[in-house]
Amino acid sequence: MYRLIRPLLFRMSPETAHHLVLRGLSLAPRFAALAAPKFTAPQALKQQLWNLSFPHPIGLAAGLDKDGIAVNGLLRCGFSFIEVGTVTPKPQPGNPSPRLFRLVEDEALVNRMGFNNQGADALGRNLLRRKLPGVIGVNIGKNKTTPNAQAVDDYVQLVDRLYRVADYMTVNVSSPNTPGLRDLQSEDWLIPLLQAVKEARDKQYQAHLDKVVPHWVPILVKLAPDLPDTTLRSLARRMIDIGIDGLIATNTTIGRDGLLSPLQRETGGLSGRPLRKRSTEVVSLLYQETAGRIPIIGSGGVFSAEDAYEKIRAGASLVQVYTGFIYKGPRLVKELVDGLDQLLKADGFRCIVDAVGADHR
Numbered sequence: 036m037y038r039l040i041r042p043l044l045f046r047m048s049p050e051t052a053h054h055l056v057l058r059g060l061s062l063a064p065r066f067a068a069l070a071a072p073k074f075t076a077p078q079a080l081k082q083q084l085w086n087l088s089f090p091h092p093i094g095l096a097a098g099l100d101k102d103g104i105a106v107n108g109l110l111r112c113g114f115s116f117i118e119v120g121t122v123t124p125k126p127q128p129g130n131p132s133p134r135l136f137r138l139v140e141d142e143a144l145v146n147r148m149g150f151n152n153q154g155a156d157a158l159g160r161n162l163l164r165r166k167l168p169g170v171i172g173v174n175i176g177k178n179k180t181t182p183n184a185q186a187v188d189d190y191v192q193l194v195d196r197l198y199r200v201a202d203y204m205t206v207n208v209s210s211p212n213t214p215g216l217r218d219l220q221s222e223d224w225l226i227p228l229l230q231a232v233k234e235a236r237d238k239q240y241q242a243h244l245d246k247v248v249p250h251w252v253p254i255l256v257k258l259a260p261d262l263p264d265t266t267l268r269s270l271a272r273r274m275i276d277i278g279i280d281g282l283i284a285t286n287t288t289i290g291r292d293g294l295l296s297p298l299q300r301e302t303g304g305l306s307g308r309p310l311r312k313r314s315t316e317v318v319s320l321l322y323q324e325t326a327g328r329i330p331i332i333g334s335g336g337v338f339s340a341e342d343a344y345e346k347i348r349a350g351a352s353l354v355q356v357y358t359g360f361i362y363k364g365p366r367l368v369k370e371l372v373d374g375l376d377q378l379l380k381a382d383g384f385r386c387i388v389d390a391v392g393a394d395h396r
């Protein structure tokens with residue numbers, strides 16, 4: 036089905052196609068069933084992480100459904116988890132259009148969206164309408180107008196306002212399209228920021244203790260692939276020291292090596308196939324440095340089960356897709372799940388947990 040729709044969508048501007056599909060999925064979630072083959076995930080792919088159940092390791096990366104308007108439709112595509120956002124405290128329009136580009140020759144995208152979103156209240160309302168089971172991560176960022184010196188307030192406010200609708204939260208300090216945001220990855224900014232976020236989380240947890248099932252929300256940090264390896268290693272150690280619950284590797288890259296498309300000259304973050312190798316390298320490095328003590332979500336250039344498996348063997352417990360989903364459509368989820376099951380069996384692993392980080396043993 037997507038094979039028929041894709042040529043039509045690819046004739047539209049990327050952002051028009053994006054809004055059309057997202058609106059469609061939001062108004063008629065069942066529409067997803069037309070394009071997404073139904074499947075039951077094999078038992079071997081099941082994992083329990085942070086007290087959350089993942090029937091298989093494939094999720095949707097942040098940025099596709101920034102306002103959480105289509106989570107029901109997206110869950111029907113078969114994802115075991117959806118990361119919504121990046122959300123900022125106040126609504127903001129993002130950068131002027133055009134700001135999203137298809138690099139078809141490279142099976143890649145360049146975007147400089149700039150956290151266009153309807154703000155925390157709208158996301159909170161939208162997530163209350165979620166009907167299907169599935170893990171929802173909320174990816175949080177600061178408003179463009181908030182100086183880095185006050186960034187902590189934005190992140191803490193987002194934890195306070197969205198805690199109850201999130202299964203996990205991701206601190207995004209790695210998008211290249213908010214001026215100065217990536218500077219927050221330096222230890223001097225990042226450590227106090229994460230300590231404040233953790234404190235806010237702990238307060239919220241205490242406040243929700245009266246619930247029948249206490250609601251504890253893990254805090255993850257999403258990192259850029261462009262940081263030097265030494266910085267990534269040192270950050271990974273600090274994350275363990277301060278008790279961060281998980282890492283996402285990686286966000287988009289500002290690098291442009293080896294591309295064919297003339298659109299490579301557009302400013303923004305590059306995603307898709309050209310990002311695969313570096314993001315896997317970062318997963319590997321973080322896994323080694325953390326000795327596998329906290330789960331890592333691999334994100335970057337996953338188009339096939341082999342790509343996903345490579346990230347898992349490198350140390351990822353879960354894998355997210357975005358650009359691969361745009362190019363291949365919803366059938367990608369089942370393709371990845373079926374393929375992963377076969378790859379696990381071929382390597383003699385009983386279950387996915389045994390394959391996580393296998394390259395390092």
Ligand SMILES: Cc1cc2nc3c(=O)[nH]c(=O)nc-3n(C[C@H](O)[C@H](O)[C@H](O)COP(=O)(O)O)c2cc1C
Nearest residue numbers: 096097098121146286306307334335336356357358
């Ligand atoms: C159009 C677009 C918008 C994105 N917006 C966000 C965002 O708001 N927050 C974020 O953390 N990552 C964002 N990302 C990055 C993705 O979540 C993902 O980490 C990255 O694209 C690498 O995965 P991929 O190669 O499968 O696309 C965005 C990516 C794209 C292509």
